[in-house]
Amino acid sequence: MTSPITDVTITPVAFHDPALLNNVGVHEPFALRSVVEVRTADGVVGLGESYGDAAHLERLHRAVPHLLGTDVFDLHALARAVATSLGHTPARAGDLLGQVVQDAADRVLSPFEVACLDAQGRLTGRPVSDLLGGAVRDEVAFSAYAFYKWAAHPGGEEDGWGPALDPAGIVTQVRRVVDEFGFTAVKLKGGVFPPQEEVEAVRALRAEFPDLPLRLDPNGAWTPDTSVRVAQELDGVLEYLEDPTPGVPGMAEVSRRLEGAMPLATNMCVVAFEDLPPAVAQDAVQVVLSDHHYWGGLRRTQGLGRICEVFGLGLSMHSNSHLGISLAAMTHLAAATPNLDYACDTHWPWKRADEDVVVPGALGFAGGAVRVPTGPGLGVDLDRDALARLHEQYERCGLRARDDTTYMRTVDPGFTPHRGSW
Numbered sequence: 001m002t003s004p005i006t007d008v009t010i011t012p013v014a015f016h017d018p019a020l021l022n023n024v025g026v027h028e029p030f031a032l033r034s035v036v037e038v039r040t041a042d043g044v045v046g047l048g049e050s051y052g053d054a055a056h057l058e059r060l061h062r063a064v065p066h067l068l069g070t071d072v073f074d075l076h077a078l079a080r081a082v083a084t085s086l087g088h089t090p091a092r093a094g095d096l097l098g099q100v101v102q103d104a105a106d107r108v109l110s111p112f113e114v115a116c117l118d119a120q121g122r123l124t125g126r127p128v129s130d131l132l133g134g135a136v137r138d139e140v141a142f143s144a145y146a147f148y149k150w151a152a153h154p155g156g157e158e159d160g161w162g163p164a165l166d167p168a169g170i171v172t173q174v175r176r177v178v179d180e181f182g183f184t185a186v187k188l189k190g191g192v193f194p195p196q197e198e199v200e201a202v203r204a205l206r207a208e209f210p211d212l213p214l215r216l217d218p219n220g221a222w223t224p225d226t227s228v229r230v231a232q233e234l235d236g237v238l239e240y241l242e243d244p245t246p247g248v249p250g251m252a253e254v255s256r257r258l259e260g261a262m263p264l265a266t267n268m269c270v271v272a273f274e275d276l277p278p279a280v281a282q283d284a285v286q287v288v289l290s291d292h293h294y295w296g297g298l299r300r301t302q303g304l305g306r307i308c309e310v311f312g313l314g315l316s317m318h319s320n321s322h323l324g325i326s327l328a329a330m331t332h333l334a335a336a337t338p339n340l341d342y343a344c345d346t347h348w349p350w351k352r353a354d355e356d357v358v359v360p361g362a363l364g365f366a367g368g369a370v371r372v373p374t375g376p377g378l379g380v381d382l383d384r385d386a387l388a389r390l391h392e393q394y395e396r397c398g399l400r401a402r403d404d405t406t407y408m409r410t411v412d413p414g415f416t417p418h419r420g421s422w
């Protein structure tokens, strides 16, 4: 069976995002995404989802003419078409926070690969997890993702979550999502307050949730000395410490000084295949957070999983703000990747329940996990009215790239991000 691509549509969308704090600033009122539709000669439409910033959209659009005529079953040809379209574009592209450089071609390939897998599944009547080798679990566990946050955006209405600016606020927030979604692991986004305050927040979480694995992620805000001190203080409390300090050499120093006492995880110093050899050689990290949006799609992320297995590294999953197409893709991927057995990150609870581009009902959380869809493809369908509404919101909101630092400076003009300096 062949099914050539006849048309590709890319629709940028915007959805509300609360005032979530991180080491580089604060989330703007809207998160940007792009929805990719790949149509085939058989009339099937496959779905993909990716970043929505202008530079990435331009690269996605550049790829489109090269994809037409490619068989949706020929993912190697798809990758070649994307590489050709990018020509001499620098091989690496800044991430959404401008902190790390990911593989530009893999970021562009990802939504097209997911859409082709969705189309393959619709054509063959098989779920995407089957096309990835078969689901080894029928539900995928996700982690609560706690953020320090303001009660509202500057000048805006309260978002209903309340503020979270101290340990008590974090505990209240996590209690709510654990009760509502049933999460069985908790990640705290750090790098916002002095490290000792964040240690206290983790201790407060441990007191409230004695049995849940906990993670702390300051996005490289700390020095190696601070990283070692925090890791020692939270020894036996954290499941892993994520990107305490930037770069492979810094993480390797922390890892060496900890002598294996605390696993270090990353979605910052290992973000592309070429980052793996130096990280492995220096034993810089013990857990890699995968993310199909920048690792080149679902199959390449499974390849990452195999490499991690070979080198004795754990495999977890990273998330940015996302919609239902990505949640479905993340769920199929985790279901079909045996060693992806940490609860995966997701920003899902931060999204308003009534804002998505997929028909509601296909994906739901129970006990902190999402059941793997068993219908053809990703198992989610596009809600075209909702897509039109979120596209109109994109047009109206005026945001064209994520810039947490500039937004923070509208409130705190002297704000300077901590990068390996706290």
Ligand SMILES: O=C([O-])C(=O)C[C@H](O)[C@@H](O)C(=O)[O-]
Pocket: 020, 021, 022, 096, 097, 189, 217, 219, 267, 318, 319, 320, 321
């Ligand atoms: O694990 C991580 O580093 C992230 O989730 C990065 C995200 O961009 C997060 O920091 C955010 O959205 O503020």
Ligand SMILES: [Mg+2]
Pocket: 217, 219, 242, 243, 266, 267, 268, 318
């Ligand atoms: Mg991280």
